[in-house]
Amino acid sequence: MSARYAARRRNNAVALALSLCATAFGLGWLVLILFSLLWHGLSGLSLSVFTQMTPPPGASGGLLNPIVGSLILTVLAVGIGTPIGILAGTYMAEYGRYDPLTSIVRFINDILLSAPSIVVGLFIYEVMVAPMGHFSGLAGGVALAVIVIPVVVRTTEDMLTLVPNALREAATSIGLPRSMSIIRIGYRAARAGMVTGVLLAVARISGETAPLLFTSLNNQFWSTNLNAPMASLPVIIFQFALSPYKDWQSLAWTGALIITLAVLVLSITARSLVASGKQS
Amino acid sequence: MPRRDQYPRTAAFSAARQRHTLLVHGATKIRIDEPRFHLGDATFRHVTRAAAFGVLVILGTVIAALIQGSLPALRTFGFGFLTTDRWNPVTEKFGALAPIYGTLVTSIIAMLIAVPVGLMIAFFLTELCPQWLRRPIGIAIELLAGIPSIIYGIWGLFVFAPVLQDTLQPFLINTLGNVPMIAPLFAGPPYGIGILTAGLILTIMVLPFVTAISRDVFEAVPAVLKEAAYGVGCTTWEVVRYVVLPYTRVGVIGGVMLGLGRALGETMAVTFVIGNAHRILASLLAPGTTISASIANEFTEAVGDLYTSSLIALGLILFVITFIVLAAARYLLRRIELRIG
Numbered sequence: 001m002s003a004r005y006a007a008r009r010r011n012n013a014v015a016l017a018l019s020l021c022a023t024a025f026g027l028g029w030l031v032l033i034l035f036s037l038l039w040h041g042l043s044g045l046s047l048s049v050f051t052q053m054t055p056p057p058g059a060s061g062g063l064l065n066p067i068v069g070s071l072i073l074t075v076l077a078v079g080i081g082t083p084i085g086i087l088a089g090t091y092m093a094e095y096g097r098y099d100p101l102t103s104i105v106r107f108i109n110d111i112l113l114s115a116p117s118i119v120v121g122l123f124i125y126e127v128m129v130a131p132m133g134h135f136s137g138l139a140g141g142v143a144l145a146v147i148v149i150p151v152v153v154r155t156t157e158d159m160l161t162l163v164p165n166a167l168r169e170a171a172t173s174i175g176l177p178r179s180m181s182i183i184r185i186g187y188r189a190a191r192a193g194m195v196t197g198v199l200l201a202v203a204r205i206s207g208e209t210a211p212l213l214f215t216s217l218n219n220q221f222w223s224t225n226l227n228a229p230m231a232s233l234p235v236i237i238f239q240f241a242l243s244p245y246k247d248w249q250s251l252a253w254t255g256a257l258i259i260t261l262a263v264l265v266l267s268i269t270a271r272s273l274v275a276s277g278k279q280s
Numbered sequence: 281m282p283r284r285d286q287y288p289r290t291a292a293f294s295a296a297r298q299r300h301t302l303l304v305h306g307a308t309k310i311r312i313d314e315p316r317f318h319l320g321d322a323t324f325r326h327v328t329r330a331a332a333f334g335v336l337v338i339l340g341t342v343i344a345a346l347i348q349g350s351l352p353a354l355r356t357f358g359f360g361f362l363t364t365d366r367w368n369p370v371t372e373k374f375g376a377l378a379p380i381y382g383t384l385v386t387s388i389i390a391m392l393i394a395v396p397v398g399l400m401i402a403f404f405l406t407e408l409c410p411q412w413l414r415r416p417i418g419i420a421i422e423l424l425a426g427i428p429s430i431i432y433g434i435w436g437l438f439v440f441a442p443v444l445q446d447t448l449q450p451f452l453i454n455t456l457g458n459v460p461m462i463a464p465l466f467a468g469p470p471y472g473i474g475i476l477t478a479g480l481i482l483t484i485m486v487l488p489f490v491t492a493i494s495r496d497v498f499e500a501v502p503a504v505l506k507e508a509a510y511g512v513g514c515t516t517w518e519v520v521r522y523v524v525l526p527y528t529r530v531g532v533i534g535g536v537m538l539g540l541g542r543a544l545g546e547t548m549a550v551t552f553v554i555g556n557a558h559r560i561l562a563s564l565l566a567p568g569t570t571i572s573a574s575i576a577n578e579f580t581e582a583v584g585d586l587y588t589s590s591l592i593a594l595g596l597i598l599f600v601i602t603f604i605v606l607a608a609a610r611y612l613l614r615r616i617e618l619r620i621g
Contacts, residue, residue: 012515022400087331116545126345179324207428
């Protein structure tokens, strides 16, 4: 065995070992983070978390108002963002597949997809909060909708593009107008993928904090008024975790655990939807 | 009337269409109101087109709103806003240099670690990993990408920073802190929180992005190329180093830029562990601030138009930087998609 050959074999072994270490390093963080979430969050998890309001410092309480607030904001964001996203994605995949507008929109959409979410918060502050004169749940919902739209546009376009052209031709051949063939045939064929897109969008916004800090702000009390500041889980976690009070910090951990579990369940559901769609 | 050019314009099609129309009008049982369908069809088409335009409108209004909001600050401080590091809410003197510096340094730390590690994981997943293990590891990496940044923040503050304070930071101070030239980078006491901690948290956050995209472009390398390299006697590492990496270079750079875009704009995780100090110190262990952390920490407490406007101007700078980075990333990734696709 020549020295050169030995060196090549050695380099190969070193590289393989390094790649193994890198993988262990990467996966280690997931384990570590999930473990600390369970460790710190599980002790505080009880029924009262879901039935009581956020407490003043030093008292016991729960996370009912931020949980409800987060749900309202999420529904609002999905309600505003999904129709716009699906329609835009429909244009890009069905009508304007070869339209220059589509490639521009796709490019911009991809950038919006990873644009810093805090900028979205500033944007909504400028166009809604400042003119209205006060923070509101509505502004928070719109801010989250701005984050939902690019996700839904992307998945809708991708999924409709995957629908075989034979289906469209068949629909046209029996005399269906274009819009009907999209709604009745295209959407039905792409349904699993589009639902996945919405689920991914919900997973994405359920932990978003930065866009809510100066739109829906926060609220220590029960409020479902969309025209008033509204509590949300991420913002409460931010506030409680940075507070000096042990009770609040413990509630923040519990809230973090709830969000993470919700996000993991959503992503896994979305993933299995895609997997089952592929099999059938 | 809808535009005709959306339908195939063949003679057979027109004939079929005519026949169909006759049939529809002739039959009494099937009542299809053609004009109404034309109207509905056109409406649907225009609504979808308007929604697609809406995406562009969103981007336009974001830019317009940020420029409008930052005008007072930019008028008052001019170009000096970018080149001074003073940040004094009491005397209303603001400069963006310290947040810009913090944003760049934390992102550079993150990329320096995440890129090699991410590439090695992608290498493992595509070349070494047994088939049955690929999917679970891939899913785990993507779950890591899906964890919200506030979770990284609370974890970084309560778990990661104290550990760093006890282990890595004293170690760096005692070893690299004595090496001439780079000693100032590791000066001062171990605070736990600071620029380095923020950079390390960002590393963990961008790692999944770099890994996922590298894996996807690695998998797109034609098997023939790799087989040819193995055929002439290359080792696994040599195949990756001399065939896979050169072939996928553009895509990998795109993935790296995408990760960089994330790192630059990341807010909550950094806000928890950076220490929010508007100073530029040589030491990586010292507290600092980033653009996004300054906005998140100070915006709701900012009193006075100039203070608010300065923070919005910071947001504008961040948006411009990330826009350029992300646009470059998408351009490169689109190029490799075209080549593969």
